[in-house]
Amino acid sequence: MIIEKIFNSNAIVARDSDDRELVVMGRGIGFKKSAGEMIDETLIEKTFILKQNDASEKFKLLLEDIPTEYVSICYDIIEYAKNMLNTKLNDYIYVTLTDHIYNAIKMFDEGLENPNPLIWEIKKFYPKEFQIGLKALEFIEDELNKKLPDDEAGNIALHLINAQINSSFNKVENVAEQTKKIHDILNIVMYTYGITLDEKSISYERFITHLRFFFQRLNKKEQLKEVDDYLFKKVKTKYKKAYDCMLKIEKYLETELSNEEKLYLTLHIQRVTQT
Incomplete structure (x- = not known):
């Protein structure tokens, strides 16, 4: 392993036998060394391959x-x-x-x-x-x-x-924003139904997971696989309250959701409010 650059006595950039560039750390690993010299590999404590x-x-x-x-x-x-x-x-x-x-x-x-x-x-x-x-x-x-x-x-x-x-x-600020939105969506559901959600239920856990990936799809402008139009209409009619709740969430998000996203959000709302 050859030294390419020395940051200080304890951190250097090196290149290994596979021609990979690595950041290598260890006490005294760069002490009195120069670029082009071999590393004393017994001094390596941490290796970063980015x-x-x-x-x-x-x-x-x-x-x-x-x-x-x-x-x-x-x-x-x-x-x-x-x-x-x-x-x-x-x-x-x-x-x-x-x-x-x-x-x-x-x-x-x-x-x-x-x-x-x-x-x-x-x-x-x-x-x-x-x-x-x-x-x-x-x-x-x-x-x-x-x-x-x-x-x-x-x-x-x-x-x-x-x-x-x-x-x-x-993008940490995006995660913080998404976390706040999940909190707000849960409040919309609880306010609509006048209930407190069971945070220990499987339905609740699945709903949170769905929302996390839902926001990823929105950010990446990805689409769920298209669903049968008959199924969407049936769910919309059968779970009217859950569907109306989903529309409130859509309004809060200020974005037009696809029928696929509407369907799955409605189904998750229905499940999480019935446990």
Whole structure:
């Protein structure tokens, strides 16, 4: 493995025998070294292989400004998240989360608060990601001796959610907006029916999952597979209250939904209100 660039004593860019570019970290790995020299591979502690070129370039820029201990902590958080969620995360998470945590700690050191107005919704709709966020706060406290507030667990969770469903850079604000809309849609359903939804029911869980993917489709302008027109008319007539509720949601979203989206939203509303 050959050194291409040295950021500091603990972080370098290298190229391996397969001609892949890697960011490599380890205590003293770049100390008294120069580009073109071989790496002492026994010093390697963490290796970043970012397949997206744009993410790789931004990550390298980040390393020039952010202390390596922050990068190392975020690496551990991301690896932990991958294992717990059992899913792939977009490469940009290494950029966005590292940058976020670095700035969050700077604000913490300056005595500034960064409250998360969606903390309740995140706990409710994304419990796995929020628990990982809480674990991340433990990592930070163990390594840096800084106890960040639980609101930061919510912010970290948003980055993890974003890394699962978005392929573009810096879209955490979209996830926050979607989370608020899900909350508002649930309120529309409860207000229409005058009920409290059973958050432990399978129907509720399926409805939340449907809404999460529903917003992804809207953002990507994707369409569900076309449904039989007869089925749509039958559901519209049979579940009139659920259909009327769906129309309120369509009005709230200020967008014209396809018959397919209308059908599935109506069916989910019907199920979640009958459990």
